[in-house]
Amino acid sequence: MRSILAALVLLALACDPRTPPKEPPLPAKPAQPQVEARLQRDLEMLALEAGIEPPDPPAPPGSLRDEIEAFVSLDACASRLATVDPLLGDALDAVGYEGLVRDACRLIEALSARDPKKCAPILASPLRHRCEADVATLVGDSNLCPPSGAGRDPLCLARARRDPRLCEALAPLDRPRCKAIVVGDVSACAGDAHCERRVQRWAPLFEPPRATEPFTTQLVVDVEDGDAMRAFDLDALSAQGAVVRKTKGHYEISLGAKPASSVIAAEARPAAGFFTFKLPLAPEMPVELPFDPASARFELLLPGVGLLTNAGAQAKGVFRVTAFAPEPAAELSFEIEARVVDGERVLPLRAKVRTFVRDVVER
Numbered sequence: 001m002r003s004i005l006a007a008l009v010l011l012a013l014a015c016d017p018r019t020p021p022k023e024p025p026l027p028a029k030p031a032q033p034q035v036e037a038r039l040q041r042d043l044e045m046l047a048l049e050a051g052i053e054p055p056d057p058p059a060p061p062g063s064l065r066d067e068i069e070a071f072v073s074l075d076a077c078a079s080r081l082a083t084v085d086p087l088l089g090d091a092l093d094a095v096g097y098e099g100l101v102r103d104a105c106r107l108i109e110a111l112s113a114r115d116p117k118k119c120a121p122i123l124a125s126p127l128r129h130r131c132e133a134d135v136a137t138l139v140g141d142s143n144l145c146p147p148s149g150a151g152r153d154p155l156c157l158a159r160a161r162r163d164p165r166l167c168e169a170l171a172p173l174d175r176p177r178c179k180a181i182v183v184g185d186v187s188a189c190a191g192d193a194h195c196e197r198r199v200q201r202w203a204p205l206f207e208p209p210r211a212t213e214p215f216t217t218q219l220v221v222d223v224e225d226g227d228a229m230r231a232f233d234l235d236a237l238s239a240q241g242a243v244v245r246k247t248k249g250h251y252e253i254s255l256g257a258k259p260a261s262s263v264i265a266a267e268a269r270p271a272a273g274f275f276t277f278k279l280p281l282a283p284e285m286p287v288e289l290p291f292d293p294a295s296a297r298f299e300l301l302l303p304g305v306g307l308l309t310n311a312g313a314q315a316k317g318v319f320r321v322t323a324f325a326p327e328p329a330a331e332l333s334f335e336i337e338a339r340v341v342d343g344e345r346v347l348p349l350r351a352k353v354r355t356f357v358r359d360v361v362e363r
Contacts, residue, residue, distance in 0.1 A: 060197075064111075065204035071112040077105035099123060107131040116144050129153070136160040138205065142328075142359075150254050151243035151359035158182045161328075162209035168239040169358055182209060215239070215329075215356045221271075224348040225305055232271050232302055241358025242332050251279045251326060255355060259301035273300035275353070277334075279324060289319045291338065298336070300351075306342035314346050315339060323354075330357045 071077060081101045082089070092100050103122045110118035110131050119131035129146045133156035136144035145156035154169035155178050167178035177195045180188035184206040189195035219238035223230050242255040256274035277289055277296035289296045293311045296319040300308045310317065317338020323331045336351040 062201060063204050064201045067108055068112050071108050074102065074105050074109055077108060078102045081105065097124070103127055107134065110135050111138055114139050132156075133159070137202075140207070147361075149257075150245070151361055154178075154358070155181075157359060162207060163212060164209060165212060165215055166241065166358060168236075169241055184208060215241070216331075216354060217356065218352070218354045220352050221300060221302065222350045223302065223305055223308070230302075230305065232300075234271050234273060234300075236270065237273060238353060238355040241356050244326050244357055244360045246281075246326065246360065246362045250281060251283075253277055253279065253324070253332065255332075255353070259299055259307060271300065271302050274298065275334075277319065277321070279321065283321070283324060285322055285324065287321045287324075289321065291315065291317050291319055295319075300340075300349075305347075306345070308340045308342050308347065308349060310338060310340055312341040315341050317349075324357075326357070326360055328357055328360060331355075332357055 078101050081104065092098055103124065104127070106118060106122050107127070107130070110116060111134060114135065116132045116135040119128050119135065122128035122131055132144065132146040133153055136142060136146075136156050137159040140160055140162070142152070142157050142160040145152040145160055148154070148156075151157075154166060155174075157169075158164060158166035158178055159182055162182065164179045164182040167175045167182065170178050176188065176190055177192055180186070180190075180192075180195055181198055181202070184199055184203065186196050186199050189199065217235060217238035219234040221232045221234065223232070237256045240256065242253050245252040245254075254274065254276040256272070258274050259272045275296075275298040279287060279289075291310060296310070298310055302308060309315070310319075315338065317336060317340070319334065319336050319338075321332075321334040323333040325331070331354070333354045335353065336349065338349050339346050340349045341347075
């Protein structure tokens with residue numbers, strides 16, 4: 001009898017109209033392209049509210065190969081381009097660069113002749129730099145790349161050698177664009193319109209890079225700071241590769257760039273540093289260098305430690321080069337065991353570096 005009553009109660013509850021309805025299903029998540037479009041619109045609105053005007057759209061890519069093949073003379077090219085847009089002519093008059101059209105044609109002239117010397121008369125240094133780099137890329141000769149810093153332009157080296165690994169020498173924000181241009185992959189531009197234009201413009205002339213294994217690189221630093229042993233990995237620095245300059249009587253090897261300041265050492269992220277040293281023209285490995293700044297010098301800006309250097313009377317130690325050849329892509333390895341200086345402090349340090357030769361320059 002009790003089971004019958006329980007069944008009747010359950011039936012009554014099931015039929016009770018006051019039973020709450022089921023929750024409606026959640027709306028479908030918007031597709032990734034919709035999310036990206038919405039974010040782009042939001043960013044554009046924020047930029048407008050901040051008074052930041054959107055950048056000019058890139059010019060159409062065209063076909064660089066067709067322009068090279070159609071080139072007849074500098075005068076004919078300049079005459080054709082000079083009649084494109086009167087408003088652009090007004091702007092060129094205003095900035096005082098009346099020769100820009102002819103200088104732009106010099107780039108096509110240099111590519112047509114495969115001769116970087118044709119770039120020399122270009123007045124604007126960025127355009128002249130681009131002209132020289134484009135010629136080096138077209139002929140596949142990295143020795144024609146224009147100088148930049150300690151060596152030659154890293155983007156030009158990567159393009160001329162068809163080697164995306166060399167893009168690691170660029171600033172982090174510039175690496176994706178470099179790799180996209182070297183590989184010829186528009187999708188790798190990540191929406192960068194100027195990158196896409198450059199890839200498309202070179203597409204008819206594009207030579208795909210050969211398959212390569214990543215360089216084996218490593219940079220590990222151990223510092224004894226008080227009672228604690230602290231370890232730092234500077235692999236991003238070793239991945240940039242070293243520049244070798246051949247001078248009279250020796251090689252000068254440099255890796256990295258001098259840190260800007262020691263003031264931010266306690267909060268610096270990531271660690272930074274540079275190494276520079278000299279080797280004889282026919283070194284036999286391993287080579288132990290005098291531990292003085294005239295022969296081997298380094299600075300390391302390490303978070304929470306400071307700016308460590310071997311410049312100073314209290315700095316003592318060993319700087320040993322274990323692998324080197326003055327050829328692009330050759331292994332370069334060295335190690336340091338020393339007491340280094342950070343202001344008034346002297347700290348024990350060990351460093352082990354394996355990188356590669358990015359560029360060889362004769363001076």
